[in-house]
Amino acid sequence: xxxxxxxxxxxxxxxxxxxxxxxxxxxxxxxxxxxxxxxxxxxxxxxxxxxxxxxxxxxxxxxxxxxxxxxxxxxxxxxxxxxxxxxxxxxxxxxxxxxxxxxxxxxxxxxxxxxxxxxxxxxxxxxxxxxxxxxxxxxxxxxxxxxxxxxxxxxxxxxxxxxxxxxxxxxxxxxxxxxxxxxxxxxxxxxxxxxxxxxxxxxxxxxxxxxxxxxxxxxxxxxxxxxxxxxxxxxxxxxxxxxxxxxxxxxxxxxxxxxxxxxxxxxxxxxxxxxxxxxxxxxxxxxxxxxxxxxxxxxxxxxxxxxxxxxxxxxxxxxxxxxxxxxxxxxxxxxxxxxxxxxxxxxxxxxxxxxxxxxxxxxxxxxxxxxxxxxxxxxxxxxxxxxxxxxxxxxxxxxxxxxxxxxxxxxxxxxxxxxxxxxxxxxxxxxxxxxxxxxxxxxxxxxxxxxxxxxxxxxxxxxxxxxxxxxxxxxxxxxxxxxxxxxxxxxxxxxxxxxxxxxxxxxxxxxxxxxxxxxxxxxxxxxxxxxxxxxxxx
Amino acid sequence: xxxxxxxxxxxxxxxxxxxxxxxxxxxxxxxxxxxxxxxxxxxxxxxxxxxxxxxxxxxxxxxxxxxxxxxxxxxxxxxxxxxxxxxxxxxxxxxxxxxxxxxxxxxxxxxxxxxxxxxxxxxxxxxxxxxxxxxxxxxxxxxxxxxxxxxxxxxxxxxxxxxxxxxxxxxxxxxxxxxxxxxxxxxxxxxxxxxxxxxxxxxxxxxxxxxxxxxxxxxxxxxxxxxxxxxxxxxxxxxxxxxx
Numbered sequence: 001x002x003x004x005x006x007x008x009x010x011x012x013x014x015x016x017x018x019x020x021x022x023x024x025x026x027x028x029x030x031x032x033x034x035x036x037x038x039x040x041x042x043x044x045x046x047x048x049x050x051x052x053x054x055x056x057x058x059x060x061x062x063x064x065x066x067x068x069x070x071x072x073x074x075x076x077x078x079x080x081x082x083x084x085x086x087x088x089x090x091x092x093x094x095x096x097x098x099x100x101x102x103x104x105x106x107x108x109x110x111x112x113x114x115x116x117x118x119x120x121x122x123x124x125x126x127x128x129x130x131x132x133x134x135x136x137x138x139x140x141x142x143x144x145x146x147x148x149x150x151x152x153x154x155x156x157x158x159x160x161x162x163x164x165x166x167x168x169x170x171x172x173x174x175x176x177x178x179x180x181x182x183x184x185x186x187x188x189x190x191x192x193x194x195x196x197x198x199x200x201x202x203x204x205x206x207x208x209x210x211x212x213x214x215x216x217x218x219x220x221x222x223x224x225x226x227x228x229x230x231x232x233x234x235x236x237x238x239x240x241x242x243x244x245x246x247x248x249x250x251x252x253x254x255x256x257x258x259x260x261x262x263x264x265x266x267x268x269x270x271x272x273x274x275x276x277x278x279x280x281x282x283x284x285x286x287x288x289x290x291x292x293x294x295x296x297x298x299x300x301x302x303x304x305x306x307x308x309x310x311x312x313x314x315x316x317x318x319x320x321x322x323x324x325x326x327x328x329x330x331x332x333x334x335x336x337x338x339x340x341x342x343x344x345x346x347x348x349x350x351x352x353x354x355x356x357x358x359x360x361x362x363x364x365x366x367x368x369x370x371x372x373x374x375x376x377x378x379x380x381x382x383x384x385x386x387x388x389x390x391x392x393x394x395x396x397x398x399x400x401x402x403x404x405x406x407x408x409x410x411x412x413x414x415x416x417x418x419x420x421x422x423x424x425x426x427x428x429x430x431x432x433x434x435x436x437x438x439x440x441x442x443x444x445x446x447x448x449x450x451x452x453x454x455x456x457x458x459x460x461x462x463x464x465x466x467x468x469x470x471x472x473x474x475x476x477x478x479x480x481x482x483x484x485x486x487x488x489x490x491x492x493x494x495x496x497x498x499x500x501x502x503x504x505x506x507x508x509x510x511x512x513x514x515x516x517x518x519x520x521x522x523x524x525x526x527x528x529x530x531x532x533x534x535x536x537x538x
Numbered sequence: 539x540x541x542x543x544x545x546x547x548x549x550x551x552x553x554x555x556x557x558x559x560x561x562x563x564x565x566x567x568x569x570x571x572x573x574x575x576x577x578x579x580x581x582x583x584x585x586x587x588x589x590x591x592x593x594x595x596x597x598x599x600x601x602x603x604x605x606x607x608x609x610x611x612x613x614x615x616x617x618x619x620x621x622x623x624x625x626x627x628x629x630x631x632x633x634x635x636x637x638x639x640x641x642x643x644x645x646x647x648x649x650x651x652x653x654x655x656x657x658x659x660x661x662x663x664x665x666x667x668x669x670x671x672x673x674x675x676x677x678x679x680x681x682x683x684x685x686x687x688x689x690x691x692x693x694x695x696x697x698x699x700x701x702x703x704x705x706x707x708x709x710x711x712x713x714x715x716x717x718x719x720x721x722x723x724x725x726x727x728x729x730x731x732x733x734x735x736x737x738x739x740x741x742x743x744x745x746x747x748x749x750x751x752x753x754x755x756x757x758x759x760x761x762x763x764x765x766x767x768x769x770x771x772x773x774x775x776x777x778x779x780x781x782x
Contacts, residue, residue: 169592184714185649185685201649201714266651267683301657374654378760410742410760417558420591482661483683 005356005442005452011460012361015316018463022471023320030278033271034503036495037190038279039063039074041241045125045283045507046078046089049208051194058093059242060191065096066103071500075507077103079121080114089121115504122506126286129248133288133516136228136251139219140520143228146176147524148366149394149402150230151426156181156413158200160210164217169416171221171229174423177254177401179232180214181413182206187237187266188491192246202413206233206243211250227525230254232292235280236262238492240273244280248287254333254401255284259321260314261294263475264483269493270475281325282511288520291327292401293318296337296370298481304339304374308354310480311336312459313466315358319365326512329364330519333401337370338390346447348389353451355397356442361456369394371405380407384425391429396437402426540607551603553580558597563590571598580604618746618756623769625669632676635776639678642671642771643695644704645686648718652708653684655740659704664764671768688722695735701775702736704767705754707744715743716752723753736774738767 040059050058062078063070069077081103082092095101106114153175155163160180167178183200186193196213197205204210214231222229230253235244240257247255259277262268284291295311295318302310315334322332336358340347358367371390376383387405394402404422406414414422442448466474478484545552561570568585575583580602587599623631632640644660646653657670660681664670671679682694695703705722707715719739726732732753739749740758749757756770 169595172592184651187651188685266685300654301661303663415558416595417556417591417597420597 003360004437005353005360005449006444007357007360007456008453011453011456015313015361015456015460015463016320018460018467019313019316019320021467022317022463023324025467026274026321026471027278027324029271030275032498033275034070034073034497034499034505035272035275035492036063036067036070036497037239037276037492038241038505039070040239041245041279041283042073042075042505042507043078043089043093044242044245046075046121047125047128048089048093049194050090050094052097055194057191057194058090058097061097062093062103069103069105070497072105072502073499073504074103075118075122076106076111076114076502076504079118080104080106080110083110083113083117115506118504119506119510122510125507126510129283129287130516132249132251133286136253136288137520139222140228140522143222143522144226144525145520145522146227148400149369149430150176150366150400151423152177152179152232152368152401152403153419153423154179154181154403154414156203158183158202158204159198160196160204160213161198163204164214166416166419167214167229168217168221170419170423171218171225171227173420174427175229175419176227177230177232178214178218179254179256179403180204180206180210182234187234187262187268190238190492190495192239192242206246208246208250211246211252215251225525228520228522230290232256235284235291236294237266238262238268238272238495240276241279241283244283244287244289247289248283252287252289254290254292255280256294257281257284257291258294258335259318260475260480261297263485263490264481265294265297267485267490269490269496270472270485270487272490272492272496275496277321278325279508281322281327282508285326285328285331286511286515288331288516290331290333290366290401291322292333292368293322293335295335296339296368299337299339300374301481301483303341304337305341305344305350307482308340308350309455309458309462311354312358312361312455313462314480315362316459316463317466317471319362326515328517329362330366332362333366333368334358334362335368335370338372338393338405339370339374342372342375342386342389348393349447350451351389351393352397353448354455355393355399356448357452357455359397359399360452366400368401368403369399370403371409373405373409376405376409378410380411383407383409384421387422388425388429391426392433395430395433398437402430539611540609542607543604545601545603549607551605551607553602553604555600555602556598558591558595560594561596562594563588563596567596571596571600575600575602578602579606616747616750618758618770620766620770621773622765623772625674625765625768628765628768628772629674629676631772631776632674635772636676636779639676640674640702640771640775641678641698641700642702642704643680643682643691643698643700644671644706645682645691646684646706646708647686647688647691647722649685649714650707650718651684653681653706655708655742656681656683656704656706659706659740659762659764659767668763668765670764671771674768677768677771688718688725691722692725692729692731696731700735702738702771705737705739707739707741715741719752719754727753736771736778738770740767 043059181203184202218229232254235255235257263270384407542549583602658665661670662672744757
């Protein structure tokens with residue numbers, strides 16, 4: 001189905017070339033800067049967790065104390081302090097928090113020792129990530145791999161224990177991926193909260209303990225169902241690489257991890273976000289985590305019919321950044337969405353064109369397809385049908401990660417039954433149309449092919465324009481989602497540091513060397529082996 | 539005059555239900571759902587579907603009849619009835635009555651990251667073919683976007699000498715939107731500038747009576763169009779300027 005539409009190959013090549021040039025330009029900026037959260041993530045990779053007596057994470061305390069040293073990286077002075085005191089990383093962090101230890105610049109004669117030890121610790125830290133990845137591979141082999149597309153649903157109660165109960169119910173109904181929506185505004189916290197949490201607003205805090213609790217629940221239900229259930233969270237906001245670290249250690253399987261989402265939709269400073277996305281993605285790459293990008297959001301502000309091509313160009317940019325961060329194609333879940341106004345004649349025809357275009361542009365990538373949200377009505381019956389057309393478009397165009405729409409999308413966080421009905425809707429459509437795409441061809445030069453080539457052409461022109469003016473300027477001009485951002489404005493700019501010639505962070509090297517490759521594989525789960533209630537009904 | 543739900547025959551009182559009970563499916567599950575609806579006062583209950591959606595939960599789809607009716611004339615409340623004008627009439631009204639642009643500032647405040655509501659009302663494009671406030675030549679409209687602290691919204695409104703402030707609250711859980719909306723009113727009152735602005739709130743959980751209770755001048759619920767908001771703002775600001 002990958003050549004189902006005749007696309008202009010030359011235009012595709014031009015688009016990729018432009019996206020690569022755009023990313024190379026920003027990669028230069030990334031290499032010249034670090035951020036406070038990048039350094040905090042580094043400390044987390046050294047094994048530091050926990051908070052001080054007023055609930056400030058130790059990594060924040062340490063980095064704040066050493067703010068002046070950040071252009072050289074936190075690792076050298078920190079490891080130097082470990083060597084001088086003979087204490088572990090956690091003990092040193094606790095000592096700094098207690099005010100009994102201070103990070104100091106490292107004199108020339110102690111540098112090499114600190115760097116040698118730092119490299120060793122970095123390898124140890126990365127080995128912990130590798131062990132978690134190996135465990136996932138074993139479990140998938142043992143338990144079983146769902147048939148694609150993955151059925152992806154969210155839970156968002158605010159209480160991790162209630163989330164876990166709802167997630168298990170969703171898995172039993174057929175969900176393959178559970179995303180725990182974060183509490184409103186966590187993306188704007190410049191620290192990661194600690195411990196289990198039972199209160200949130202519109203979602204649940206992403207904490208390492210909550211990750212662990214949900215992981216355990218999903219492993220339990222996965223074993224029961226004979227299907228490995230994937231866990232998804234958000235490595236986004238002001239603490240991208242820190243959350244990636246926590247996810248890598250607690251065996252998350254997917255992360256929302258976009259190179260530009262925070263800039264556009266959370267007004268996080270762009271200079272910071274580009275630096276943060278790099279380390280976060282290196283970690284996700286190492287951990288065997290599938291990232292999801294957030295292009296669907298563009299279409300909640302800009303019009304999906306008129307500006308659909310911005311999703312295509314942004315997917316090319318996200319691809320380019322992801323490949324530069326060592327992610328393999330199977331890990332890059334580029335995003336797009338079903339957001340054209342349902343009252344538009346031939347809406348589904350255009351959605352098929354857009355979805356098929358992206359499918360063909362990114363072969364081998366597990367595309368994440370987002371359901372309708374903007375035009376979902378309060379009439380849940382109508383909404384359920386619109387979701388059905390979304391499911392149809394998804395299976396027909398070979399999308400691999402289907403974030404299911406809920407009939408109550410416009411109303412509230414999903415009720416238990418909403419998730420169930422939504423999964424039933426999707427399973428019905430997927431199974432009833434599974435082989436349809438292989439049976440039909442698109443009319444050459446027809447509406448779908450024309451729309452696809454038109455979108456591709458517009459995206460390519462936009463990418464070439466962005467390459468010409470630079471990505472910073474493009475974001476300033478509102479090229480994506482009609483949102484304009486100031487390169488020196490937004491949140492977290494004060495946490496961006498130009499690195500000195502002596503910048504030292506051994507994790508960048510350690511994360512790249514000797515990586516594991518390939519997706520986990522396991523026996524395919526037989527459809528219907530889970531409890532679908534078929535026998536148990538009145 | 540009393541009216542009753544209309545299913546298939548006038549005044550038959552038929553209502554459709556779907557709900558989940560945290561009970562395991564068993565042979566008596568259908569009766570559990572039926573008797574539950576009967577306890578609520580419905581009769582002729584028919585359980586169309588009851589099935590295990592999980593080992594611990596049972597989903598019901600059911601129908602029941604009620605004899606209770608309602609007289610629409612008895613329903614009274616504080617409704618906002620906007621005298622809706624068209625785009626040209628609104629601009630003309632502002633020009634005639636104010637002789638300057640009507641200045642409006644809008645935002646989704648505090649933790650709310652969702653701009654879909656404020657965008658639909660304010661952005662140039664508007665919603666479903668109905669232009670947003672930015673498009674009105676006689677309005678100077680600024681959409682500040684999402685997650686704007688109340689203090690920043692107020693500062694901007696003062697700096698621009700705004701006539702009106704529009705606040706959107708989309709996502710809520712445990713009533714956090716009430717907290718945010720109250721916070722803004724308290725801030726305006728503390729600064730002694732509450733009366734300077736026409737203060738309007740919109741969102742899926744908002745209605746006019748509730749908005750007034752919180753200290754707003756008007757509240758717009760779901761399905762509000764830019765024309766309704768623009769008509770209200772033009773008329774209200776014109777009325778206030780005539781009072782001065």
